[in-house]
Amino acid sequence: MNTQKFVIIALLVSLNFSCKSKTPAPETAKNTYSNNMKLEYVGIAAENKGMHVWGSSPVIDKDGKVHLFAAQWSTATQKNFNGWYKDCEIGHYVSDRPEGPFKYVGVAVEDKDGLFNSPHNPTVNYIDGKYVLCFIVNENNKLKTQRIVMYVADDLNDTWRPAKGAEADGTILRKPTDSTKWNYKAILGVSNPSLIKYKGKYLMYHKSVIPREKRGGAYTYGVAVADKLEGPYEIHAEKVTPPNMALEDAFAYTSNDSVYMISRDFGSTLGNSGGGLLWRSADGFTFPKENTKRGYEDLAHYLGKEKLEKGTAYRGKKDGHLERAQVLLVNNIPTYLYLATGVQVKEGYGSSSHVFKISFE
Secondary structure, eight states: OOOOEEEEOOOOOOOSOOSOOSSOOOSOOTTTTSSOEEEEEEEEEEOOBTEEEEEEEEEEOTTSOEEEEEEEEETTTOTTSGGGGTSOEEEEEEESSTTOOOEEEEEEEOOOBTTBEEEEEEEEEEETTEEEEEEEEEETTEEEEEEEEEEEESSSSSOOEEOTTSOTTOEEEOOOOOTTSTTTTOSSOSEEEEEEEETTEEEEEEEEEEEOSSSSEEEEEEEEEESSTTOOOEEOSSOSSOTTSOOEEEEEEEETTEEEEEEEOTTOSSSOTTSEEEEEESSSSOOOGGGOEEEEOOHHHHHOGGGTTTSEESSSOTTOOOEEEEEEEETTEEEEEEEEESEEOSTTBOOEEEEEEEEEO
């Protein structure tokens, strides 16, 4: 496959995995904090015949293998893509290299029953010597009941257990019942977590759709804080992003005493909704508009529209909206970016996850 390089105006740095691995890091870290970065399209990261594979979150194990945890469901059960909140499970993929090819290992988290329904949008971290897998579930296909689950493990053999500070099934965060919290009236519960350790605290960023005065809802992010990795987590009273800048699927990370998030530009604030935004916060609790810029573009921008014209758009348009940004860091340096799209050019496959290689000039 021919590849093309394009500049991403982004600052993707974080501590997502701190121990040494067999996966090579960039030769130098001196440009880690510059805007002068390039993204090289590599190809499909995770796909599964007869399945939608939506997003993939990477982590490196202690032997240097790369693991992806991705939401997946059958293309046959819900032809209109609604299987994500009805029939979803979390799949596990492994490779010797971040570029793949990735081998499907099996189901990491099952769709259990009506009260633990359709586990979706996983994000995995390695923090304090433990692997942490966070994801969302709902009750009986009702989006207003969305909540966040946290699993913890010492290895990546899918021997996950509920976090110690969570409910018995691993539920770590629900829509608040305290009327002083910013998302007390959230329309769709709490969802799409991203976890970091920052200045001795554990911060879990999460989305809620809060009602607008006239109609509809504002796609907004907040943060829950804990003193211990496994919780309990307390929702911070105020939202962290402005309601007039809609975002989805934020991935958080830290650099130079600041907190960053990369998200989908859901409201087309700084470009089309198929690309993303880069947010910066000085304290982790406020991400102002003036510190936000364009982060990445849609898939057509990188591959060319002609490569997607004959594909099937399971979600969005043929330009290939890129969502669920997840970054793999090696020795604290951003090395690979994984993004999901609903456009598929391959017969018999649903949506899939794509991988890009990050390099510095």
